[in-house]
Amino acid sequence: MLTASRAKPNRTPFIAFADTLGVALVELCDGVERMLFREDLEAAGLDVVEAYLDACMRLHRVVRARLVHAVVTPGPWGVPCLSFHHGFLAASCLVLPDLFERAARALGCESLIAATPRRDALLVAPDLGAPFRLALRDVMRRPHETASAAIFRVEPSGPRILHDFVKSALHAHPGEPALAHREGARSA
Secondary structure, three states: OEEEOOOOOOOOOOEEEOOOEEEOEEEEEOOEEEEEOHHHHHHOOOOHHHHHHHHHHHHHHHHHOOOOEEEEEEOHHHOEEEEEEOOOOOHHHHHOOOHHHHHHHHHOOOOEEEEEEEOOEEEEEEOOOHHHHHHHHHHHOOOOOOOOOEEEEEEOOEEEEOOOHHHHHHHHOOOOOOOHHHHHOOOO
16 A cells, blocks of 8 residues: 555655655555554564565456556546545555556557555556646546646556656656657557
8 A cells, every 4th residue: 555655754665765655564454554664564564575576476466357447548638547436545656566567558659657646546657748747647636636646657667756847857868859768558
């Protein structure tokens, strides 16, 4: 599960994306969820890496069983995007082992970004440059919120947070027009 890195003082997420977001595990027991951090697993004598990899594979099975809804929907500018929805697991799909392949296949392109403003939503989209990233951020923000969605580059090796996603767009695809990917996008 994605969580704000500062949500639990003195707790270490499994993966930290800068100092804003991190990944913790969630244990569900009788309808009650409990967030588990590195310290919790170490205290229980469990291997942290093994537990994280096992959780990723469990999430993969949950998505494959369609318990997390993943559909291609129109995003900013009408561009097809892959949208994940679930009460608390959608944002966690950012660390799915096959997110890049799944999204590249569904969207018909390999230059991908993702936005996750809260745990019930994840939107993966073609990377069409800085103006599109700003539009994506604004779409993912709830009307009453001032905080922006975190923007990630989705790569075969996993997600990478874009610290300055507007400036990084200028260097994302040297020599390639920003809107070239729009033509390659298609519905899945």
